[in-house]
Amino acid sequence: MDDKILFTRILGIHPPWFIKELVVAEKEKRIDIYLDHEAGIRVRCPECNRFYGVYDHSLERVYRHLDTCEMQTHIHVRLPRANCPDHGVKQVDSEFGENGSNMTFAYESFVISVAKECNIKATGRLCGLSWDQSWNALERAVVRGQSRKEHRVPKCIGVDEKSIAKGHKYESLVYDIDKGTVEYVYDDRRQESLESYYKQFSRKELSQIKAVAMDMWDPYIAATKAYVPDADKKIVFDRFHVMRHVLKAVDKVRISEHRQLREIGEQILTGTKYLWLWSQENIPVWRNEEFEALRAKDLRVCRAWAIKENLRHLWSYRYGAWMRKYFKRWYFWATHSRLKPIIKAAKTLKSHLDNIVTYARHRITNALAEGVNTKIEKIKRMAYGFRSRSHYRTAIYFHCGGLDLFPRSPARPSLSFKTLCTQHVGGTH
Ligand SMILES: [Zn+2]
Numbered sequence: 001m002d003d004k005i006l007f008t009r010i011l012g013i014h015p016p017w018f019i020k021e022l023v024v025a026e027k028e029k030r031i032d033i034y035l036d037h038e039a040g041i042r043v044r045c046p047e048c049n050r051f052y053g054v055y056d057h058s059l060e061r062v063y064r065h066l067d068t069c070e071m072q073t074h075i076h077v078r079l080p081r082a083n084c085p086d087h088g089v090k091q092v093d094s095e096f097g098e099n100g101s102n103m104t105f106a107y108e109s110f111v112i113s114v115a116k117e118c119n120i121k122a123t124g125r126l127c128g129l130s131w132d133q134s135w136n137a138l139e140r141a142v143v144r145g146q147s148r149k150e151h152r153v154p155k156c157i158g159v160d161e162k163s164i165a166k167g168h169k170y171e172s173l174v175y176d177i178d179k180g181t182v183e184y185v186y187d188d189r190r191q192e193s194l195e196s197y198y199k200q201f202s203r204k205e206l207s208q209i210k211a212v213a214m215d216m217w218d219p220y221i222a223a224t225k226a227y228v229p230d231a232d233k234k235i236v237f238d239r240f241h242v243m244r245h246v247l248k249a250v251d252k253v254r255i256s257e258h259r260q261l262r263e264i265g266e267q268i269l270t271g272t273k274y275l276w277l278w279s280q281e282n283i284p285v286w287r288n289e290e291f292e293a294l295r296a297k298d299l300r301v302c303r304a305w306a307i308k309e310n311l312r313h314l315w316s317y318r319y320g321a322w323m324r325k326y327f328k329r330w331y332f333w334a335t336h337s338r339l340k341p342i343i344k345a346a347k348t349l350k351s352h353l354d355n356i357v358t359y360a361r362h363r364i365t366n367a368l369a370e371g372v373n374t375k376i377e378k379i380k381r382m383a384y385g386f387r388s389r390s391h392y393r394t395a396i397y398f399h400c401g402g403l404d405l406f407p408r409s410p411a412r413p414s415l416s417f418k419t420l421c422t423q424h425v426g427g428t429h
Contacts, residue, residue, distance in 0.1 A: 007033060011065070011075075016041045016415050024071075031068055035077045042416045043092045045084035051416055055083035063097045065104045072128060075104060080415070092414035098407045101140065109406045111137045116399070135391070142394050145403025153205045154183060158238075158366040159214040159224075161189040164380060164392055171393070172197075172220075173376070177213065177364055180372055181402030185393040191219040191226075198227035209234060211362035215241040216352045235355040238366045239315050242356055245348055246308045249341035250276050253304040268294065269301070276305045279312065304342050307334050320357040327353060372400045 004019045013019060013035065021034040042051035057078040065073040081091045097104045103111065115123040115138050124134040154176035161170050172193040174184040184197040198206060207229040213236045214220045225231045254276055258269040275283060275291050283291055295302050311330055317323040327349075334346035349356065359365075367373075379395050397403060 010068075016417060017077075029071045031071050031073045033065075033073065033075050035075060037080065037415060038417075040417070041080070043080045043082045044412065044414050044416070045082045045087055045090050046093045046414075047087040047090060048084060049412065050084065052082040052084060054080040055089055056081050058091050061094070061096075061102070063102060063104045063107070065107050066110060067128075093410040093412075095409050095414055098140070098144075101137075101407070103137065105407050105409050108137055108140075112141050112405050115141075138398055139394055141405035141407075142397045142401070142403065144407065145401060145405045146397070148404050151200075153201050153208050154178065155209065156211045156213070156362070156364050157183070157209060158364070159194055159212060159220050160238075160366050161215070161217070162376060162380070164389070169389070171389075173396070175366070175372065176402075177366075179402055182372060182376075182396055182400040185396050187389070189217065189219060191223045194220050194223035195227060198223065203227075203229065211236050211358070211364050213238050213362075213364045213366050215366075216245075216348070221355075232354070233358065234362075236358045236362050236364055237352055237356050239356075239359060240365060240367050242349060242352075243308075243311070245345045246311055246342070247277055249339075249345040250301065250304045250308050252341035253339050254301040257300045268297070269299075276301055276308075280309055300339060303337055304339050307337060307339075307342055314356075315359065317360055320360045323357040323360050324353065327357070375399050 003022050003024070007013070007022060008019055011033070016038040017035050018038065019033055020036040021032075023032040023034075025031070041054065043054055044051050057080055060076055060078050063075045063077070065075050067073055075096055077094075077096060079091050079094055081089050083089050093099075097108065101108055111123065111127050111129065111134065114126050115134065118126065120131060120134050120138070123129070123138075124131050127134065129137075156177040158175035158177050160173050160175065162173055163170055170187075170189040172184075172186045172189050173182055174194070174197050175181065176183050186193045186196050206227055209228050211234050212224050212228065212231070214224070216237050221235060224235055228234060251273065254269060254273065261267070261269060272290075272294065275287060275294070307330070310333070314323055314326055314330070317326060331346050331350055335343050337343065376396060379392070379399060398405065
């Protein structure tokens, strides 16, 4: 079979396009395919969809295509332009690749699929692209995905802060809790960081938010109260963040007690840190005996542990009033424990109680986005390869944004034979 016929078939080249020339450079492992179109065709103005005769052609465009038997394959084409009386000289929509891209739709989709599985460096290596070329494909994918994204406010959102790299730089992330996607990433964890998300929406749109999960972090609380109607009833402090305050207090009690015991030569708390932090059911079986023996002793950390374990029952209540009642008893116990870190944590919780008990109704946490969190942690580990903070954000949208990233060829044909043009449109010239 003739080379041109073979490539016309495997590349799916349709009239009026045809292969004018085919150059196979075996040594360089490269194939260059030069396309042309038949004469006498009509071309579509991309603005108004009317067909006109060919006015002139663009400069040659070269699209990288999927390799042919490990040979880099490039398609060369000059795209015809129409001279529309309303829109001026316009190049037809390319059916080979997106405007501004030097990859065919098929190749760019392949690069995106690889980038979903790998970091940028590996993507470049596997696709035979430079770091910049791979990154451009990823960036274009995010821009494409965001332009297709519906403008809507999620019903339940989660707001979280993420530290990136060293130097305690933060990003604020807004999740759609139901979809498990990252909706928004913004510099820092200030009030303005979250407000810049809310500002995209009207007050009416924001009133559709049913609940907002967040840490007990004043700037986020202030931003939400300033923008979301009835925020008082909608803010839910993330239960894992709430528990973390008490866990930190338990650990402080252990550290100080361990220090005192060591001074009198007693080492029983050595290596026990996580025994007190794990939930009781998560303690490894092989450490049960050791833990029971510790609990039999009159230790301050043991009391702190019991107070922490009891607070966990709070989350099982279905009514805010019952949660309050349970908390009241727990609070009395905690504040009479003579354990300073525990008393401090209990007071912090009490001052935020109104939006801890909202959990009873909304039952949301940021941990619903756990799968997303795992991905973000992975992105953070790769962050050194991103070269800038805006790259980090792009990577989060790419991997966690739930966006429709893949390029699509134009829905309508850009070229038409003369005889067909009258069926397509009226008003041709
Ligand atoms: Zn036009």
